[in-house]
Amino acid sequence: xxxxxxxxxxxxxxxxxxxxxxxxxxxxxxxxxxxxxxxxxxxxxxxxxxxxxxxxxxxxxxxxxxxxxxxxxxxxxxxxxxxxxxxxxxxxxxxxxxxxxxxxxxxxxxxxxxxxxxxxxxxxxxxxxxxxxxxxxxxxxxxxxxxxxxxxxxxxxxxxxxxxxxxxxxxxxxxxxxxxxxxxxxxxxxxxxxxxxxxxxxxxxxxxxxxxxxxxxxxxxxxxxxxxxxxxxxxxxxxxxxxxxxxxxxxxxxxxxxxxxxxxxxxxxxxxxxxxxxxxxxxxxxxxxxxxxxxxxxxxxxxxxxxxxxxxxxxxxxxxxxxxxxxxxxxxxxxxxxxxxxxxxxxxxxxxxxxxxx
Amino acid sequence: xxxxxxxxxxxxxxxxxxxxxxxxxxxxxxxxxxxxxxxxxxxxxxxxxxxxxxxxxxxxxxxxxxxxxxxxxxxxxxxxxxxxxxxxxxxxxxxxxxxxxxxxxxxxxxxxxxxxxxxxxxxxxxxxxxxxxxxxxxxxxxxxxxxxxxxxxxxxxxxxxxxxxxxxxx
Numbered sequence: 088x089x090x091x092x093x094x095x096x097x098x099x100x101x102x103x104x105x106x107x108x109x110x111x112x113x114x115x116x117x118x119x120x121x122x123x124x125x126x127x128x129x130x131x132x133x134x135x136x137x138x139x140x141x142x143x144x145x146x147x148x149x150x151x152x153x154x155x156x157x158x159x160x161x162x163x164x165x166x167x168x169x170x171x172x173x174x175x176x177x178x179x180x181x182x183x184x185x186x187x188x189x190x191x192x193x194x195x196x197x198x199x200x201x202x203x204x205x206x207x208x209x210x211x212x213x214x215x216x217x218x219x220x221x222x223x224x225x226x227x228x229x230x231x232x233x234x235x236x237x238x239x240x241x242x243x244x245x246x247x248x249x250x251x252x253x254x255x256x257x258x259x260x261x262x263x264x265x266x267x268x269x270x271x272x273x274x275x276x277x278x279x280x281x282x283x284x285x286x287x288x289x290x291x292x293x294x295x296x297x298x299x300x301x302x303x304x305x306x307x308x309x310x311x312x313x314x315x316x317x318x319x320x321x322x323x324x325x326x327x328x329x330x331x332x333x334x335x336x337x338x339x340x341x342x343x344x345x346x347x348x349x350x351x352x353x354x355x356x357x358x359x360x361x362x363x364x365x366x367x368x369x370x371x372x373x374x375x376x377x378x379x380x381x382x383x384x385x386x387x388x389x390x391x392x393x394x395x396x397x398x399x400x401x402x403x404x405x406x407x408x409x410x411x412x413x414x415x416x417x418x419x420x421x422x423x424x425x426x427x428x429x430x431x432x433x434x435x436x437x438x439x440x441x442x443x444x445x
Numbered sequence: 446x447x448x449x450x451x452x453x454x455x456x457x458x459x460x461x462x463x464x465x466x467x468x469x470x471x472x473x474x475x476x477x478x479x480x481x482x483x484x485x486x487x488x489x490x491x492x493x494x495x496x497x498x499x500x501x502x503x504x505x506x507x508x509x510x511x512x513x514x515x516x517x518x519x520x521x522x523x524x525x526x527x528x529x530x531x532x533x534x535x536x537x538x539x540x541x542x543x544x545x546x547x548x549x550x551x552x553x554x555x556x557x558x559x560x561x562x563x564x565x566x567x568x569x570x571x572x573x574x575x576x577x578x579x580x581x582x583x584x585x586x587x588x589x590x591x592x593x594x595x596x597x598x599x600x601x602x603x604x605x606x607x608x609x610x611x612x613x614x615x
Contacts, residue, residue, distance in 0.1 A: 140459065162458075198454075198456075216456065217457075217458040217461060219462070220456075220459065222459060223458075223462040223466070226463065226466055233470065234470065234473055234478075237474055237477075241478045241481040241482050241485075244481055244482060244485035244486075245481060249489045249492055250489075260482075260486065263482060263483075267483075284483065285475040288474070288479050289470060289474050289479075293467065316453050316455075317456050317460050317463065318463045321460055321463040
């Protein structure tokens with residue numbers, strides 16, 4: 088009972104810290120800006136900067152204008168000069184290094200482009216960017232935590248043998264059993280669910296932990312991983328590939344010669360079915376990306392209200408709403424991980440279903 | 446602004462690293478976490494299942510055993526009653542036999558005694574008769590003297606008198 092209150096307090100403080108950190112960052116940024124130019128505070132770039140991926144992990148800007156940031160490694164492959172590895176500190180703030188810099192405007196804004204001697208983008212296609220960006224770094228941190236958690240769980244089973252679940256087992260086992268009993272078995276079936284369980288469990292916990300850590304605003308957490316469309320693309324692609332490669336004859340017959348459909352309808356039905364194959368994982372990709380990104384944008388928007396109104400009096404209102412939103416985001420974090428896993432299981436189940444005997 | 450930012454734009458690096466990290470994670474978790482965890486959970490579920498089954502079986506056996514006990518107990522009670530009944534019957538029979546035997550023995554004793562007495566009486570009477578006859582002859586011979594010649598005639602006469610006396614007595 089006591090622990091429950093403790094967790095609640097920690098949650099509240101974490102959420103408060105979330106809003107506070109953003110506030111401090113905005114304040115300093117705002118002051119710097121107001122010293123230089125007395126222009127209106129523009130919320131959009133500020134929000135985008137926090138939501139989008141970047142090569143450096145900006146923590147805060149001090150009053151004297153210097154940044155406190157973690158500079159992540161840049162790995163790029165240029166078609167002419169090959170691989171380059173250097174710190175993103177060297178190309179921060181508009182600097183260029185080895186003729187590379189981050190474009191701030193134009194077609195390739197936010198990407199690393201090649202520049203000429205005058206610091207101008209030479210218009211060539213940008214090099215392939217394999218940098219450990221903020222999202223990748225956040226993902227690695229989340230993966231390490233997840234791995235540690237699950238290995239500890241596996242170890243606890245080895246150590247205690249067969250006994251009543253307690254501690255870590257008591258927390259994680261119901262979730263694992265939920266994925267097995269309420270997601271995998273009803274959708275895929277008693278006999279086939281086994282070989283898909285590792286993927287479903289991994290994808291569920293991967294999304295969940297990244298969603299949750301995305302809500303924690305303190306370095307090294309808070310990167311927008313599952314709100315990155317490239318990340319969700321990979322996850323959706325994996326579901327798509329698993330679905331298609333585990334599909335049985337029945338599945339393909341439904342695509343190319345749906346039973347009970349008159350033959351003159353097939354020229355319409357086949358393209359629709361093929362589009363359906365792709366639209367399902369596409370929806371998975373967009374759903375996760377949009378939900379998580381939208382949540383982050385709402386939280387950040389509520390914070391920027393303080394600076395749009397230029398009044399500290401708005402702060403309590405903002406903090407209250409941010410707190411409220413963070414609670415909803417907590418729910419969304421679980422919900423989206425569940426929905427992604429459920430739909431993956433559903434698609435796999437549909438593709439592996441045995442034909443019904445009428 | 447939204448389209449210009451890197452929010453929704455494809456990034457090959459992110460795709461590459463995500464794929465790599467996810468596959469490493471999938472492999473490690475598959476090998477070292479999901480396998481052992483699912484096995485342990487399955488083993489425990491099986492054990493609970495078996496334990497419940499055997500508890501149910503034990504309860505059934507208990508029920509059967511209890512029924513058996515009841516039967517054995519009832520049989521034992523019946524046996525006891527039967528033994529008691531038999532014992533009482535045997536006692537009664539023995540008592541009856543003993544009574545009968547003693548009765549017949551005593552009856553026989555009395556009968557023999559009576560017979561003996563009868564015999565003694567008859568012989569005693571005959572003795573008395575002889576004694577009386579002798580006595581009467583002696584008395585008569587003394588009284589009459591030598592008046593009577595032959596003993597045979599005397600004897601005949603005496604018997605006639607005695608008979609007359611007996612007839613008179615009756």
